[in-house]
Amino acid sequence: MKKTLKTTDILALGFMTFAFFLGAGNIIFPPQAGLSAGENMLPAMFGFLSTAVGLPLIAIIAVAVAGGGWNGLTRDLPPKVATLMAVLIFIIIGPAFAAPRTGLVAYEMAVKPFIADAGQASLTVFSVIFFAVALFFAWSRGKLIDMIGKFLTPALFAVLVVLAIAVFVNPQGEILAAQGDYADMAFTKGFLEGYNTMDTFAALMFGMLIVDVIRKKGVTDEKATCTYLIYAGVIAAAGLAFVYISLFYLGATSSAVAAGADNGGAILAVYVQALFGPVGQMILSTIVLLACLTTAIGLISACSDYFSSLTKLSYEKWAVILAVVCAVIANVGLNQLISLSIPVLFALYPVAVALVALTFVRKWMPNPRAAYRIVLLVSFIFSLIDAAKFMGIDMSALNVLPLFDFGMAWVLPTFAALVISRFVGGEAEQQNVQTA
Numbered sequence: 424m425k426k427t428l429k430t431t432d433i434l435a436l437g438f439m440t441f442a443f444f445l446g447a448g449n450i451i452f453p454p455q456a457g458l459s460a461g462e463n464m465l466p467a468m469f470g471f472l473s474t475a476v477g478l479p480l481i482a483i484i485a486v487a488v489a490g491g492g493w494n495g496l497t498r499d500l501p502p503k504v505a506t507l508m509a510v511l512i513f514i515i516i517g518p519a520f521a522a523p524r525t526g527l528v529a530y531e532m533a534v535k536p537f538i539a540d541a542g543q544a545s546l547t548v549f550s551v552i553f554f555a556v557a558l559f560f561a562w563s564r565g566k567l568i569d570m571i572g573k574f575l576t577p578a579l580f581a582v583l584v585v586l587a588i589a590v591f592v593n594p595q596g597e598i599l600a601a602q603g604d605y606a607d608m609a610f611t612k613g614f615l616e617g618y619n620t621m622d623t624f625a626a627l628m629f630g631m632l633i634v635d636v637i638r639k640k641g642v643t644d645e646k647a648t649c650t651y652l653i654y655a656g657v658i659a660a661a662g663l664a665f666v667y668i669s670l671f672y673l674g675a676t677s678s679a680v681a682a683g684a685d686n687g688g689a690i691l692a693v694y695v696q697a698l699f700g701p702v703g704q705m706i707l708s709t710i711v712l713l714a715c716l717t718t719a720i721g722l723i724s725a726c727s728d729y730f731s732s733l734t735k736l737s738y739e740k741w742a743v744i745l746a747v748v749c750a751v752i753a754n755v756g757l758n759q760l761i762s763l764s765i766p767v768l769f770a771l772y773p774v775a776v777a778l779v780a781l782t783f784v785r786k787w788m789p790n791p792r793a794a795y796r797i798v799l800l801v802s803f804i805f806s807l808i809d810a811a812k813f814m815g816i817d818m819s820a821l822n823v824l825p826l827f828d829f830g831m832a833w834v835l836p837t838f839a840a841l842v843i844s845r846f847v848g849g850e851a852e853q854q855n856v857q858t859a
Contacts, residue, residue: 426641428651436636436651437658442576443629444479444622444663446521446718450583451528451687451757452619453667457674458681458690460609463601467613468671472664474617478776479626480660485782486630487649496627496782499795508778509729511771512624517726518745520764521621522719523752526553529715531688531757533708536696543754550753557719558746561727562739579710580662586707587669589698594672596679611829618768619761623775628725686757719749769810770803773833777802780841787845794844801840805833 428436453471460467489495497505515521530549535541604612633655637648673694674687680697681690696704727741736744752760777798781788788794809830812818824832 426643427647428637428640428642432640433651433654434658436633436655438576438662439636440483440633440655440659441580441662443633444625444659445576445579445666446525446714449475449620449622449663450666450670450691451531452616453670453687454674454677454681454690454694455687456605456613456616457671458677458684459602459674460605460613460671461599461601461675463605463609464598464671464675466609467601467605467616468668470610470613470615471617471671472667473614474772475620475622475667476660476663478617478779479620479622479663480656482623482626482775482779483630483633483656484649484653485779486627487634487652489782490645492634493627496778497795499785499791500799506733508774509628510733512628512775513726513729515764515767515771516621516624516628517722518748518752520760520767521625522722522726522745523749523755524757524760525715525719525722526550526749526753527757527760528688529553529712530753531686532692533712533715535689536692536704536708546756547754550750553716554719554746554750554753557716557723557749558742560716560720561723561742561746576714579714580666582707582710583666583669586673586695586698587665590669590673590676590694593698594676595694595697596676596681598675599678608829611831615769615830618772619764621768623772623779627775627778686761688757723749766810766814769813769830770806773802773806773809773837774799777837777841784841784845789847790844793847794841797844798837798840802833802837805836808832 452475453468456467456471457464486492486496489498493505493509497508500508526549527546530546530553534545534549538545600606601609630652633652634648637651642648642651670687670691674681674690677684677690677694680693684690684693692704692707695707699706723742723745726745727738730736730741730745731738734741755763778795781791781795781798785791785794805824808818808821808824808827809832812827812830818827821827821832825835826832
């Protein structure tokens with residue numbers, strides 16, 4: 424008899440998946456994009472949803488198709504290359520960008536609004552305290568954070584629902600003309616902005632955790648596991664889409680109250696202040712602070728677990744190292760950290776997308792090992808062009824490449840490599856099988 428999940432179990436699984444994705448950092452990018460997109464909000468929003476909701480959902484499904492783990496996703500790659508990719512992803516979602524960003528978002532949205540003369544000193548003090556507390560809980564690895572998370576995520580979502588209703592009922596400004604790249608290529612700009620959530624990277628790493636939860640409920644059939652994972656992913660995607668759409672509209676209608684705001688966190692803070700006054704700001708600040716803290720604890724714990732499995736250093740030592748690094752990096756400031764992260768995301772996000780695509784078409788490849796090596800290498804090489812262009816390096820000699828002007832020079836070469844790999848290499852694969 425096959426074990427099946429009740430509707431309530433499926434809903435709970437979907438909400439848990441939503442909780443995995445919804446960190447406070449995810450709510451700082453849509454307001455800024457909405458403000459800049461202005462009258463071009465809709466195409467920009469659809470572009471953002473493509474990479475901030477669609478790709479993570481597809482990545483989770485890819486994890487299920489591959490067997491529920493990183494090893495399954497990368498089984499056709501050399502072990503050292505697969506490990507290097509995992510290390511880079513953990514660095515990105517851990518000490519380099521995502522984890523320090525939790526401290527910066529908490530500061531910008533939960534602390535800075537209450538400080539009259541906020542400066543570098545206040546940021547430094549806060550970051551030290553914030554990551555010291557995160558280290559304390561990550562060190563213990565107890566169940567306290569799980570208990571907080573069960574109540575915190577519904578509370579955060581409830582506040583965002585109330586905020587969304589208030590925004591649509593009482594917008595705080597007129598929608599203005601689009602600015603910068605949003606004026607000419609709103610969809611593409613939104614698509615690239617979606618990279619900043621880093622959720623596709625995260626999905627590749629914790630998709631296996633969701634599969635484990637399903638299996639622990641007694642579901643052993645692979646097809647059923649994949650089906651339930653899709654249900655959970657769709658529920659989570661719907662929740663994320665709701666949050667992003669409301670925050671895009673918030674940003675687009677924030678011109679009257681957020682004229683001097685220089686990032687999404689500041690826009691959201693002043694908008695909430697305008698709608699609900701000091702009480703609303705205090706409630707939002709408390710929830711965002713706790714959401715950022717639990718995210719930081721989870722990231723430090725996950726990275727420490729993985730890095731301790733690769734080295735002789737213990738989990739506890741890695742937790743200390745990562746907490747210190749996060750506190751130091753957080754002091755560069757939110758805007759600066761986002762600027763530093765963008766070239767890295769331009770370089771590595773296409774590789775993650777290519778890996779997901781290969782997972783779905785692997786069974787049609789005559790030589791999967793060659794296909795994975797070729798396609799991932801091509802996607803990486805051409806993504807470096809986009810990263811170099813963003814950094815200000817003169818790449819005008821390559822402007823003949825399709826989509827070069829849109830920062831997506833990697834798309835067609837990667838697709839071409841994928842198509843070519845479908846029709847070559849079969850004979851070599853057959854010889855390898857016969858030799859074996």
